[in-house]
Amino acid sequence: MIGAEAKGPLPGEREARELIRSAGVVLSSEGLVQGTWGNLSVRLPGGFMAITPTGTDYLAMSVADIVIVDLETGEARGGKPSSEKDLHAEIYRRRSEVEAVIHTHSMSACTVASARREVPPILDDLAQIVGPSLRVADYALPGTPKMRKTVLRALRGRMAALMANHGAVALGRSMEEALVCARIVEKGCRAFVESEFLGGAKPINKVEAVLMHEVYLRKYSKKNLERSKSKEGG
Ligand SMILES: [Zn+2]
Numbered sequence: 001m002i003g004a005e006a007k008g009p010l011p012g013e014r015e016a017r018e019l020i021r022s023a024g025v026v027l028s029s030e031g032l033v034q035g036t037w038g039n040l041s042v043r044l045p046g047g048f049m050a051i052t053p054t055g056t057d058y059l060a061m062s063v064a065d066i067v068i069v070d071l072e073t074g075e076a077r078g079g080k081p082s083s084e085k086d087l088h089a090e091i092y093r094r095r096s097e098v099e100a101v102i103h104t105h106s107m108s109a110c111t112v113a114s115a116r117r118e119v120p121p122i123l124d125d126l127a128q129i130v131g132p133s134l135r136v137a138d139y140a141l142p143g144t145p146k147m148r149k150t151v152l153r154a155l156r157g158r159m160a161a162l163m164a165n166h167g168a169v170a171l172g173r174s175m176e177e178a179l180v181c182a183r184i185v186e187k188g189c190r191a192f193v194e195s196e197f198l199g200g201a202k203p204i205n206k207v208e209a210v211l212m213h214e215v216y217l218r219k220y221s222k223k224n225l226e227r228s229k230s231k232e233g234g
Contacts, residue, residue, distance in 0.1 A: 010068065016042040016050035017063040019100075019175045024058035027104065032182055033058060038104045038167070039082035042175055043092050047071045051088055053079045083143050090148045091155070091171065100178035102170045108190035109168035112136070116164050119192045120203035126188035127209035128216040129181050131158040134188060139164035160185045177220070 019042050027033045027040070036058075041051035052058075053065050067081040071089045082088070088101045112119060112134075119134035121127040126134065137154035140147035151169060154161035159181050160170040168185050172178025195201040203209075 010048055011045050013044060013050060013068065014063075016044055017066045020050055020052060020066050021061055021063050023100075023102070023175050023179055024052065024061055026179060027102070027182065028058035030183070032104045032106045032186060034105070038102070039084050039088070040102045040175075040178075041082075041085075041088040041092075041100065043099045044068070049088060049092055051081050051085055054082050086143065086145075087148050087151060087169070090152060091169075094152055095155070095171065097173055098171045100172045100175040102172075102178045102182045103167060104170070104182055104186070105167040106182070106186040106189075108186055108193055109162055110166075111193055112189040113162040113167060114165055117192070119162075119188055120201060121206065121209035121212075122192055122195060122201045122203050123184075123188055124204070124212065125184050127204060127212045129177075129184045129213075130160045130188070131213045132206055132209035134158070134160060134162060134185060136162040136164050139166075142166065162189075173220075 020040055023040055027038065036055045039052045041049045043049050047070065049069050049071060050066050051069055052061065053067050056065055065079060067079045068077045069075070069081050069085055069089060071092050074086065074089065076085070084103055087103070091098055091101050113136060116136050118136055119126070121132050135154040135158060137150040140150050147163070151161060151163055155169070155171070159172070160168060162168050168182070170178050170181035170185050172181055192201050
């Protein structure tokens, strides 16, 4: 059960609320989310997540607007969570390394998602951060169990995936990493579209792409991320 207000915030809740609020401003100012589209969340200890509320403008959102959701029961406290809360919860349940999830409808990601084209490893940073390809999850109606299933399948061994005719989802072992991932997805999709016009995208070797992703995950391991975070003093 989610603690009553009298019990006070969950461990890490205040930080998570602030992380989401500031990441929302960044995403909005960079044009990765428009208006109230898209949503973002952060894992909380003890089987919870903090997530953006439904239909809120990122630039107007305050930390108090962010909703706390129980990952098992889906029970929410403090408002109405994003309609994609079940997708976020499923990702946290199935991917223990994931600490932050960003869902965007960014322009180039939407273009590639509409064409339902898997993006090959055309850029080093795409291979490093996302993995050896950016898959497209089969189409399913938003908010349905089928959508959760197809997205989780497309995310296997990857830190991001496109959602057919919809948008993109980017994961991170921290909010900072999820933000980088969301940017790299948009950049990679744009480079893919444009290079197809320049005679066709030429991917790097798939084996090398797999290696690059593995090296990245190890080099920037969760432990290292935590170390650098504590060095920054928060
Ligand atoms: Zn969406």
